[in-house]
Amino acid sequence: MFSRRNKSAVPPATPSIIGTDCTLTGDVVSQGEVHVDGRVNGDVRCAVLVVGESGFITGEINAETVRVLGSVTGQIHARAVELAKTARVVGDIAHESLAVEAGAYVEGRFNRQPASLPEALPQDAPALLTAANSADADDPESVGKVVLLGN
Secondary structure, eight states: OOOOSOTTSOOOOOOEEEOTTOEEESOEEOSSEEEESSEEESOEEEEEEEEOTTOEEESOEEEEEEEESSEEESOEEEEEEEEOTTOEEESOEEEEEEEEOTTOEEESOEEEOOOOOOSSOOTTSOEEEEGGGSTTTTOGGGTTOEEEEOO
16 A cells, blocks of 8 residues: 555566476467476477476477577577576577587587678668679689778
C-alpha cells in the first residue's frame, strides 16, 4: 500500500524446465528461457537455452543465446554460444560470438556469422573496387590491388 515500487513492472519470466526425469519427443518452442536437464528428441527454438550437465538434445537448436553444459547432437544456430568444459556437441555451430572452455568436446564445424549488416552503404560512403572487377583486370600488375572510390 505504501510501497514505492512500481506495481505495473512485469516480473521476470520463469524459465521452462525439462527435468532430469523427463524425456520430451517433439519440438520445443518458447519466447523465453528453456532449461533442459532431461532429454529432448526434437528441435528447440527459444530466446535463451541452457542445456544442463545431465541434459541431452537430439535436434536442431535456434536461439539468441545457447549455453551447453550437457550433450547436443544436431546443429546450433545462435547469436551467442557458450560451451562449458562438460559440453559434448556433435554438429555444426553457426554463431556470432563463441566461448569454449578447455575440455569441451565438439565434433563439427564452427561457422561465424557476421552481425547484421546495414542493407546499403550511405550515399557518401566510399566504395571498394578490386582489380578483378575493374578495367585493369587484364593487367597482371594490377592483381591484388585495391582501389578506393568515393569522396
